[in-house]
Amino acid sequence: xxxxxxxxxxxxxxxxxxxxxxxxxxxxxxxxxxxxxxxxxxxxxxxxxxxxxxxxxxxxxxxxxxxxxxxxxxxxxxxxxxxxxxxxxxxxxxxxxxxxxxxxxxxxxxxxxxxxxxxxxxxxxxxxxxxxxxxxxxxxxxxxxxxxxxxxxxxxxxxxxxxxxxxxxxxxxxxxxxxxxxxxxxxxxxxxxxxxxxxxxxxxxxxxxxxxxxxxxxxxxxxxxxx
Ligand code: GLV
Ligand code: MN
Numbered sequence: 001x002x003x004x005x006x007x008x009x010x011x012x013x014x015x016x017x018x019x020x021x022x023x024x025x026x027x028x029x030x031x032x033x034x035x036x037x038x039x040x041x042x043x044x045x046x047x048x049x050x051x052x053x054x055x056x057x058x059x060x061x062x063x064x065x066x067x068x069x070x071x072x073x074x075x076x077x078x079x080x081x082x083x084x085x086x087x088x089x090x091x092x093x094x095x096x097x098x099x100x101x102x103x104x105x106x107x108x109x110x111x112x113x114x115x116x117x118x119x120x121x122x123x124x125x126x127x128x129x130x131x132x133x134x135x136x137x138x139x140x141x142x143x144x145x146x147x148x149x150x151x152x153x154x155x156x157x158x159x160x161x162x163x164x165x166x167x168x169x170x171x172x173x174x175x176x177x178x179x180x181x182x183x184x185x186x187x188x189x190x191x192x193x194x195x196x197x198x199x200x201x202x203x204x205x206x207x208x209x210x211x212x213x214x215x216x217x218x219x220x221x222x223x224x225x226x227x
Contacts, residue, residue: 035103045097085115124186134176
């Protein structure tokens, strides 16, 4: 690095040197774009310990066995008998402690016909997914309000950049199934309908009527349906 800076400073004016240094300093570190890299072979979470920096303390290696590294939570179809017709089975560190500090996790997502995984975002992870069965309309919206979407069928894959609002809806005739994966052991999910209308305590109608430019009746209906 010092050699590069020296070379630049000899051949260019101070303004270019300043700009070059700014770019070097401001370039985001890859290690900040997802969970930090593991510092050891494994760190099976001691779920009774306190989380620290999106991680748990490690179980003593002497207590770790093969079973810690295998997870059967995705073998059963999720129960989609609910108002959204969807079931998300989480395979994150809380369900599968061996993911602790490894910077990844997965979900199994089952859809009834017409079922929707409602608009949500993951504050801590980018999501990639693959459709295993059925036909899904997958969409996301950028911070510039551009909507990208496509209907995907078996074997097709999608990606949702970190933090962006997205959804999947089953547009096929039967059930659908997708597996999703995240570059975080605990990506978190902000489900916008619940975030706005099903909080405890509730967000004052004064805020929601103004934000959505509708009257109290509509806000009260949304609150009662979603709470
Ligand atoms: C799908 O969007 C998921 O979060 O699993
Ligand atoms: Mn998602």
